[in-house]
Amino acid sequence: MRTAKSGPKAEPRMKGAPIDAKNGRLGALSAGPVLRGPATKLILAAIAIVAYLLPFALSSYQTFEFTQVYIYAVALLGLNILIGYNGQFSLGHGAFYAIGAYTTAIMTTRWDIPYGWAIIAAGLLSLLVGFLFGLPALRFEGLYLALATFALALAMPQVLKYFDSWTGGSQGIVLDKPGAPWHLPITSDQYIYYLSLTVLVIALTLAYNLLRGRAGRAIMAIRDNPIAAEAMGVNSALYKSLTFGVSAMYTGVAGALGALAVAFVAPDTFSAFLSINFLVGSVVGGIASISGAIFGGAFIEFVPTYAQEISRAAPWAIFGITLIIFMYVMPTGVAGLAKRITVALRRSIVGERPAPSPRSETADAAGATAGTARAVMGKPD
Amino acid sequence: MEALLEASGLEAFYGWSKVLHGLDFAVEKGKITVILGANGAGKTTLLRAISGMVKISGTVRFAGERIEGFAPEDIVRRGIAHVPEGRGTFVNLTVEENLRLGAYARRDKAAIHEDMERVFRLFPVLKEKSRNQAGVLSGGEQQMLAVARGLMSRPRLLLLDEPSLGLAPVVVTELFRIVRQINQSDGVTILLVEQDAVAALELAHQAYLLETGSIVTSGPAEELRENDSIRRSYLGY
Numbered sequence: 211m212r213t214a215k216s217g218p219k220a221e222p223r224m225k226g227a228p229i230d231a232k233n234g235r236l237g238a239l240s241a242g243p244v245l246r247g248p249a250t251k252l253i254l255a256a257i258a259i260v261a262y263l264l265p266f267a268l269s270s271y272q273t274f275e276f277t278q279v280y281i282y283a284v285a286l287l288g289l290n291i292l293i294g295y296n297g298q299f300s301l302g303h304g305a306f307y308a309i310g311a312y313t314t315a316i317m318t319t320r321w322d323i324p325y326g327w328a329i330i331a332a333g334l335l336s337l338l339v340g341f342l343f344g345l346p347a348l349r350f351e352g353l354y355l356a357l358a359t360f361a362l363a364l365a366m367p368q369v370l371k372y373f374d375s376w377t378g379g380s381q382g383i384v385l386d387k388p389g390a391p392w393h394l395p396i397t398s399d400q401y402i403y404y405l406s407l408t409v410l411v412i413a414l415t416l417a418y419n420l421l422r423g424r425a426g427r428a429i430m431a432i433r434d435n436p437i438a439a440e441a442m443g444v445n446s447a448l449y450k451s452l453t454f455g456v457s458a459m460y461t462g463v464a465g466a467l468g469a470l471a472v473a474f475v476a477p478d479t480f481s482a483f484l485s486i487n488f489l490v491g492s493v494v495g496g497i498a499s500i501s502g503a504i505f506g507g508a509f510i511e512f513v514p515t516y517a518q519e520i521s522r523a524a525p526w527a528i529f530g531i532t533l534i535i536f537m538y539v540m541p542t543g544v545a546g547l548a549k550r551i552t553v554a555l556r557r558s559i560v561g562e563r564p565a566p567s568p569r570s571e572t573a574d575a576a577g578a579t580a581g582t583a584r585a586v587m588g589k590p591d
Numbered sequence: 592m593e594a595l596l597e598a599s600g601l602e603a604f605y606g607w608s609k610v611l612h613g614l615d616f617a618v619e620k621g622k623i624t625v626i627l628g629a630n631g632a633g634k635t636t637l638l639r640a641i642s643g644m645v646k647i648s649g650t651v652r653f654a655g656e657r658i659e660g661f662a663p664e665d666i667v668r669r670g671i672a673h674v675p676e677g678r679g680t681f682v683n684l685t686v687e688e689n690l691r692l693g694a695y696a697r698r699d700k701a702a703i704h705e706d707m708e709r710v711f712r713l714f715p716v717l718k719e720k721s722r723n724q725a726g727v728l729s730g731g732e733q734q735m736l737a738v739a740r741g742l743m744s745r746p747r748l749l750l751l752d753e754p755s756l757g758l759a760p761v762v763v764t765e766l767f768r769i770v771r772q773i774n775q776s777d778g779v780t781i782l783l784v785e786q787d788a789v790a791a792l793e794l795a796h797q798a799y800l801l802e803t804g805s806i807v808t809s810g811p812a813e814e815l816r817e818n819d820s821i822r823r824s825y826l827g828y
Contacts, residue, residue, distance in 0.1 A: 438679025
């Protein structure tokens with residue numbers, strides 16, 4: 211094991227197996243127990259408090275922007291579970307976002323079903339569609355799966371237009387923004403902010419628990435070595451379809467929230483570009499990490515706006531350059547960099563005591579990329 | 592002599608092409624059986640056929656029960672552990688997580704913990720590195736991990752696919768010593784496929800020789816060691 215040479219000699223480092231450069235490079239791709247330790251809990255609590263107070267410090271447009279970040283984060287979480295943790299590829303998650311959005315729009319406006327139930331229904335329907343799509347997708351690997359899902363993304367806007375008696379065709383559907391319940395003294399936008407934040411917290415918790423348990427190990431084993439996973443008795447066909455379904459569910463729920471936040475759905479909002487945007491957010495944030503979804507959400511929400519501010523003539527050029535810089539500076543995503551900084555801080559503040567487990571939650575990792583690349587190329591090594 | 596595993600007329604297919612041509616063999620309970628063969632003889636396929644990972648015809652009996660056509664997870668549950676070719680390390684997971692995956696088919700938490708301690712005694716290096724990324728282990732350590740992971744399902748029969756592949760002779764010796772120990776003190780029956788005939792015939796009680804999907808010779812290991820044609824083509828002396 212390689213240890214940092216600068217570390218004090220007093221503390222023998224063998225036991226706790228610190229995150230060393232070599233380890234980190236290979237990538238800790240499991241949802242390790244990062245939520246341990248009082249310091250970590252304190253930081254999480256502080257973040258939560260800031261997030262809950264934020265709307266009072268922001269304009270209503272800024273509040274909306276942050277709402278959008280949380281919604282994207284939920285969607286990206288689904289994508290991260292699929293690509294980063296299970297090694298299956300999707301260029302079509304915008305379609306599940308659309309399914310979630312339209313389910314909510316149709317249920318709340320046409321059938322007068324409360325939006326809470328509509329969100330749940332949107333999640334369940336996406337789960338089902340994702341699972342069913344995952345079944346034939348088992349026959350595709352890597353790039354072929356990417357193309358198959360891309361086909362879904364390409365088809366979605368036209369499918370929505372075709373069933374215009376339900377979807378309102380190109381006109382789309384205008385929704386009622388849900389107001390705050392119990393006469394809470396907050397605006398509708400603020401309420402949606404809190405709703406999205408709460409859903410995000412639930413989504414993060416569920417993902418964390420899913421990934422660190424027995425099912426999570428099976429999901430990651432399939433990514434790392436499908437044949438060996440099968441030899442261990444992991445039913446990889448079932449797990450892959452289920453993971454596809456769960457992933458779609460996350461994105462579908464995000465779509466439902468998105469419909470409520472914007473109060474409008476139309477087919478062209480859900481073009482193939484949305485799916486690509488999700489992939490960008492996922493990778494920039496840190497594809498095999500849970501927290502990466504939040505960073506990714508912030509990226510796809512804010513960077514296009516700033517790009518526009520820098521150059522009205524060529525915002526996408528600015529976006530592209532920013533993207534390349536991010537990839538170059540943070541090859542393991544923002545989450546990977548954040549993890550590295552936290553570890554460094556912890557070492558310098560607390561001294562040498564390494565964390566109880568060196569497993570980082572993030573793919574600090576060429577491993578992530580390698581694992582995913584392997585998945586994309588469809589070639590287990 | 593009681594056979595723990597018995598195959599008759601075993602054929603295996605990849606798509607339309609037949610890779611195994613009607614094999615008959617038996618693995619005696621409590622013994623180490625080796626199947627020798629060159630590259631492409633069908634050794635890996637044979638193990639995959641037993642553990643339900645390729646399409647087969649013929650019959651496979653394990654402890655008296657016919658298991659052909661069972662799903663891999665059902666075969667693992669019945670007590671057959673497969674240590675795949677090339678170690679099959681879950682490189683991005685920790686050593687401990689790899690071991691837990693070995694016990695994937697089991698639900699008895701307390702006993703799993705016990706078995707984890709047991710394999711750590713067998714392979715102390717794994718305990719030392721239990722929280723490390725499995726991908727950073729050396730080749731020899733990864734092979735140890737693969738065997739340990741196989742043991743985590745508490746198998747009655749352990750299938751080992753070319754464990755010596757790519758390892759230094761001294762590591763192979765150490766590994767085979769542990770395999771013998773697993774066999775003798777824990778009573779785990781072992782079916783090994785190997786190219787390294789010298790080491791494998793030292794270790795095994797019973798041996799089969801596989802050539803392009805058919806068994807050409809079989810017998811007690813020491814008899815095969817004495818066999819002239821085998822000596823010439825596989826042992827090289």
